[in-house]
Amino acid sequence: MARMSLEIRTLTSPDELPAWFRAVAVGFLRSSEVSDEEAASRAPGIELARTQGAFDGDRCVGTFRTMPQQLTLPGGASLPSCAVTNVTVSPTHRRRGLLSQMMARALTAAKERGDAMASLISAEYPIYGRYGFGPAAWIAEWEVEIARAGLDPRHSGPADGGSVRFADADEVRAVGPELYERYRGQPHRQGVIDRTGRWWRQLTGQHRYPGDQFTMPFFAVHRDAAGEAQGLVVYSVKEHWATKLPENTVEVSSLTALTPAAERALWEFVLSIDWVARVRSGFRAPDDVLPLLLPDPRAARLQTVADFLWLRPLDVPRLLESRSYAVPGTLVLDLHDAAGLAGGRYHLEAGPDGAVCEPCDADPDLSLEIGELGTLLLGDESAVRLAALGRAEEQREGAAASADALFRTSRRAWCPDVF
Numbered sequence: 001m002a003r004m005s006l007e008i009r010t011l012t013s014p015d016e017l018p019a020w021f022r023a024v025a026v027g028f029l030r031s032s033e034v035s036d037e038e039a040a041s042r043a044p045g046i047e048l049a050r051t052q053g054a055f056d057g058d059r060c061v062g063t064f065r066t067m068p069q070q071l072t073l074p075g076g077a078s079l080p081s082c083a084v085t086n087v088t089v090s091p092t093h094r095r096r097g098l099l100s101q102m103m104a105r106a107l108t109a110a111k112e113r114g115d116a117m118a119s120l121i122s123a124e125y126p127i128y129g130r131y132g133f134g135p136a137a138w139i140a141e142w143e144v145e146i147a148r149a150g151l152d153p154r155h156s157g158p159a160d161g162g163s164v165r166f167a168d169a170d171e172v173r174a175v176g177p178e179l180y181e182r183y184r185g186q187p188h189r190q191g192v193i194d195r196t197g198r199w200w201r202q203l204t205g206q207h208r209y210p211g212d213q214f215t216m217p218f219f220a221v222h223r224d225a226a227g228e229a230q231g232l233v234v235y236s237v238k239e240h241w242a243t244k245l246p247e248n249t250v251e252v253s254s255l256t257a258l259t260p261a262a263e264r265a266l267w268e269f270v271l272s273i274d275w276v277a278r279v280r281s282g283f284r285a286p287d288d289v290l291p292l293l294l295p296d297p298r299a300a301r302l303q304t305v306a307d308f309l310w311l312r313p314l315d316v317p318r319l320l321e322s323r324s325y326a327v328p329g330t331l332v333l334d335l336h337d338a339a340g341l342a343g344g345r346y347h348l349e350a351g352p353d354g355a356v357c358e359p360c361d362a363d364p365d366l367s368l369e370i371g372e373l374g375t376l377l378l379g380d381e382s383a384v385r386l387a388a389l390g391r392a393e394e395q396r397e398g399a400a401a402s403a404d405a406l407f408r409t410s411r412r413a414w415c416p417d418v419f
């Protein structure tokens with residue numbers, strides 16, 4: 001049998017994109033065909049220099065792409081992350097190391113570029129741990145049965161004296177991006193990522209792919225008493241009538257609120273629409289307040305809890321110096337990184353006023369794989385739990401609890417967007 005000649009390389013010409021998009025569609029089991037028209041409409045979102053293909057002769061059998069991303073850390077600062085997406089290897093070429101090679105190239109490039117970390121949303125749990133990624137933020141989804149929730153349909157409107165009004169696509173494009181920028185800079189928004197102009201154009205139907213089934217969603221903006229936009233909810237309605245009884249479902253795709261009053265007002269709004277029997281929350285932070293806004297929280301039934309955002313540290317001092325810490329403390333971390341990108345021993349001196357993290361030779365307090373630091377970075381996992389699981393090793397008794405005192409956050413990390 002002739003041996004295959006497999007080549008992995010960065011795409012060099014937009015002419016290669018149609019075959020590359022077809023390979024993505026095949027890898028994701030979507031279709032074996034992507035029209036040239038659709039490929040052309042997807043091409044402007046792609047940075048060729050960050051797009052890899054695996055080729056068997058002239059056939060594209062593997063895909064891997066990265067994008068620039070800003071990712072918020074505890075405290076509200078954000079750092080550049082190398083966002084990984086469109087990872088596929090054709091079923092005919094799997095388990096021969098193609099992904100491993102594309103990942104190694106992408107992480108090396110990200111490190112050289114100065115990205116502090118890499119991020120992705122993992123299709124399956126077991127794929128990315130081997131490359132130094134760890135699950136850093138989880139999602140939860142609820143379905144609220146309105147009849148059981150006990151809400152008073154005569155509720156008196158937003159607690160801040162503001163209003164909730166529908167907005168059209170133009171208003172959303174005018175108000176949404178700035179509102180969201182303020183949102184992702186708030187102190188407890190760790191895990192939130194930036195949204196591009198293209199993201200907003202897609203949301204509002206200004207940018208559509210040929211063949212997409214787009215229906216304009218409903219947009220409602222909450223403004224406070226001074227008229228300042230403080231929140232935006234985006235939802236669609238799944239229609240169902242059961243012999244003259246309305247059984248419609250509101251499906252929230254995004255709810256962003258800058259204040260607790262706006263958050264409450266927008267949830268109460270979507271929970272009080274006539275003809276609606278159920279509200280699906282969409283993917284939210286696992287500690288979202290939604291159930292507790294209901295007189296009967298059990299009316300919010302949990303549908304999904306799952307890992308979502310995975311992080312791979314690339315620049316440990318920058319990551320640990322850029323996040324916030326509620327209490328003062330010091331910790332020496334011994335980080336193992338088989339890829340040689342971010343491992344080593346680091347001394348962290350942290351506190352509410354800032355942190356210094358430097359390479360050192362001191363005796364370590366805690367030893368762990370680099371991916372476990374990805375898991376701890378946003379404060380969503382306990383080092384004590386990782387130690388109990390054998391995923392972190394205490395070199396000093398009590399070090400895991402000290403790490404938790406430093407790293408854990410009062411609100412849970414959340415990434416609102418799929419990328």
Ligand SMILES: CC(=O)SCCNC(=O)CCNC(=O)[C@H](O)C(C)(C)COP(=O)(O)OP(=O)(O)OC[C@H]1O[C@@H](n2cnc3c(N)ncnc32)[C@H](O)[C@@H]1OP(=O)(O)O
Nearest residue numbers: 084085086087088089094095096097098099100120123126
């Ligand atoms: C960010 C995103 O885009 S997530 C989307 C990921 N893509 C998909 O899930 C689409 C369907 N799957 C695929 O296309 C491929 O199977 C991929 C991309 C997941 C893996 O590609 P491959 O080229 O087969 O991976 P590769 O051969 O480099 O695997 C390296 C190691 O990871 C393991 N591995 C790869 N995929 C998986 C998996 N899905 N589950 C468990 N282990 C896996 C391999 O067994 C191998 O282990 P080994 O080194 O101990 O032998």
